[in-house]
Amino acid sequence: MVDVVESARGEAPAESKPRRPLPSWIITVGSLVVLLGAWEILGRDINPVFGSYPSAIAEAFWQLARTGKLWTALLDSLRPFLLGYGLAIVVGIPIGLVTGRFRAVEAAIGIYITAGYAMPLVALVPLLVLWLGLGFAVKVAVVFLMSVFPICINTWHGVTAVPKTLIEVGKSFVAPNTVILRRIILPATLPYMVIAEFFTSISGLGAIIITSANNFDTATMFVPIVVLMVMAIGLNYLIGAVERWVAPWQAEIAGREE
Secondary structure: OHHHHHHHOOOOOOOOOOOOOOOHHHHHHHHHHHHHHHHHHHHOOOOOOOOOOHHHHHHHHHHHHHHOHHHHHHHHHHHHHHHHHHHHHHHHHHHHHHHHHOHHHHHHHHHHHHHHHHOOHHHHHHHHHHHHOOOHHHHHHHHHHHHHHHHHHHHHHHHHOOOHHHHHHHHHOOOOHHHHHHHHHHHHHHHHOOOOOOOOOOHHHHHHHHHHHHOOOHHHHHHHHHHHHHHHHHHHHHHHHHHHHHOOHHHHHHOOOO
């Protein structure tokens, strides 16, 4: 009745303001609080040999951090990982770029990249040990092999997903292939680059996990696992931040809400 009267007076009914969605970080924090709370309550009823709970893991973390054992182990784990993963980026991204850009290169080496991606590379670890020994070099080689094929194939697929209109615009301005690769394909490929996982137990943190498991110290065993999970999440957010800085249009193209 009110709407009819307002319409008769020439007044439009007041429109309700759209509700703003909750920020993603609030949803994430809420989910984390619920998970940790449930884990804390339920974990206290589990035999410590078979499981642990957040407060016990936090106490074990403090003990390892206070003695310096955790930081030493973390450094021992990070050195081969960073070097191996860095080499995988240096090798994998250029190969993926040229494979996706040039049909002849794709026909020549695409089959080997796909085969390497599907091959169970963990089976090569004993052979790598025979070649490189048990020291730093074999750890770098394992991380490199586990990382280079995922990076290469995701870059390759990212290049093939670049809209052809962008490349045609570059060609219309007589841009050489090197400029097209650097200025058009590489920024558009950035969202397809992923963080390689830790496929192997690298000495420092792996040693803590194995020693704690052998001593049935479940809380201490969980500390390196949680550290690795937090590092993976942090690296994932770092890559996302780099993407938003270098290629801010990607979120709009994909229809993602911030």
